[in-house]
Amino acid sequence: MNELGIQCGYFDGQSAAEQSISVEFMMDGLVFQVPGGGLVSWSYDQLRLISLQRNNGHMTLGWAEDDAVRMRIKNREAGEQLFRLAPHLKADRPEKGVMKPVMVSGAIVAILAMIYFSYPVFRQAIIMSLPDSWAQEIGNTxxxxxxxxxASxxxxxxxxxxxxxxxxxxxxxxxPYELDIRVIDAPIVNAFAAPGGQVVLxxxxxxxxxxxxxxxxVLGHELGHVKHRHPLKRVIDIYGFELLLTSLGGNFGGYSSMLLMMSYSRDDEREADETSLSLLKDAHISGDxxxxxxxxLEEKQSFLPDVMNFLSTHPLPEEREQTIRERDDVGPTTPALNKSEWHALRNICGSAGRKLDDWDLQDEEIINI
Ligand SMILES: [Zn+2]
Structure with missing residues (x-):
């Protein structure tokens, strides 16, 4: 083995957490111990460069055999060594030849931003025209x-x-996007949709x-946000088009917890509720x-004041409940899952029936369903 073990970040594609791994640069590939698993080798020809930050040389790598996993190399010298061992990665490197497209993207983004913020009538058209890959990259991060x-x-x-x-x-x-729906092991009564088809419960x-x-x-409601591309719209409303450029550099510092803090307009919430009801209806699931x-939620409002501050911007739960109760008769319905499936879903984190005693919401962890 090469004596050079480089400390890198590892994302297993299941959990959002970055895990620390020690990577050895061998003759034909990168060898490392998967956290909680065995020794694996990523051969150089299976690597691809997802992003490279020019300011510090940090790079994110993908692996052809499992598109979900990522490795983050946070050491410029190690990155340069990797380019020598896997020269094909240079083709993706944002240097001279690639600078131009990046700058052109910048100009396009500047024009889009001007139109977007000056002429609200074009907003939806611009949102629809943005490449899905941008939305997905922003959403993932x-x-x-x-x-x-x-953990997932x-x-x-x-x-x-x-x-x-x-x-x-x-x-x-x-x-509009391929869906990626996950349950995260945290005692928070919440769900959110991210740009690009991700839904987190x-x-x-x-x-x-x-x-x-x-x-x-609730899932139908989040799918409603996805269907109407609300998360991307909201992110751009709040953070501007610079975020799209930032994402190209792979640098999202400072956006922590943003999706949890993000609240939609009342119109968007109503639209997502309408979509949820329509999905439930088409699936012959009761909206009750x-x-x-x-x-x-209304009842809990009295003893969970911190959790309910989202109500100041959302339609009131009373109003949402009433709208749902007044919907058209949908005919015969069956439960969304049978009993054993529902039991399995509740047990997805190995936590069936776990109580919320440990519910310790911080101020920023508001419900934004
Ligand atoms: Zn919502």
């Missing part, structure tokens, strides 16, 4: 910083149940829900569970 060190839940039966629920809700529905939501139809309503969820 923002979701990661919002989730922090909390991976119980196999739970994952199947989550997929079953998602498939049922989205059957025949055109979504927190384990506290599953623990708190009294029926699978409540979860289906979704209404029940808001009814209980």
């Amino acid at each position: 923002l979701a990661q910083v919002s989730i922090g060190k909390a 839940c991976t119980d196999p039966q739970g994952l199947i149940a989550l997929q079953t629920l998602t498939d049922r809700l989205t059957k025949g529905v055109a979504m 927190f384990r506290g939501l599953l623990d708190e829900a009294q029926s699978i139809d409540e979860v289906a309503g 569970g979704y209404a029940d969820f808001f009814e209980r």
Whole structure:
């Protein structure tokens, strides 16, 4: 083995947390111990360069055999050594030849920004015209910083149940992005959608829900945000188009927890609720569970004041509950998942029936369903 072990970051594609690994540069590939797993080798020809920060030489690598995993090399010398061992990566390197497109992107972004903020009528058209890859890159990174060190839940039966629920809700529905839906092991009654098709449900939501139809309503609501590209719109409203440029450099410092703090306009929330009801209806799932969820939020308001500050910008839960209760009759319905599937989903973090005693919400961890 080469004596050079380089400390790098590792993202396993399941959890949002960056794990620390020691990577050895061998003749034909990078060798390292997967956290909690065995020794693996990423051969040089299977590597691709996802991003390179010119200011400090930090690079993010992908691996052809598993598109979800990422390695972050945070050492300029190690990066230069890697370019010598895997010269094909240079083709992706943003140096002279690539500077021009980046600058052109900057000019385009500046023009888009001017039109976007000066002429609101064009906003939706501009949002629709942005490349999906931008939205996905921004979404991946923002979701990661919002989730922090909390792990994704991976119980196999739970994952199947989550997929079953998602498939049922989205059957025949055109979504703008490929969906990536996860449950995060944190005792927060919350869910959010990130730009680019990511939806995150927190384990506290599953623990708190009294029926699978409540979860289906909340998931349908987040899918509504995805369908209408609300997260991307909101991110740009708040942070401007510079974020798109920043994302090209792979540097998202300072945007921590942004998705958790982000609240949509009332119109967007209503639109997401309407979409949820329409998805529930098409899937022959009752909307009563979704209404029940808001009814209980109203009750909790009295003893969970910190959690409810999102109400100042959202439509009131009373109003949302009423709208849902007044919807059209949807005909015969069945529960969103059968009993054993619902049990599996609740157990996706290995935490069935866990109480929320440890619910310790910080001020910024507001509900933004
Ligand atoms: Zn919402």
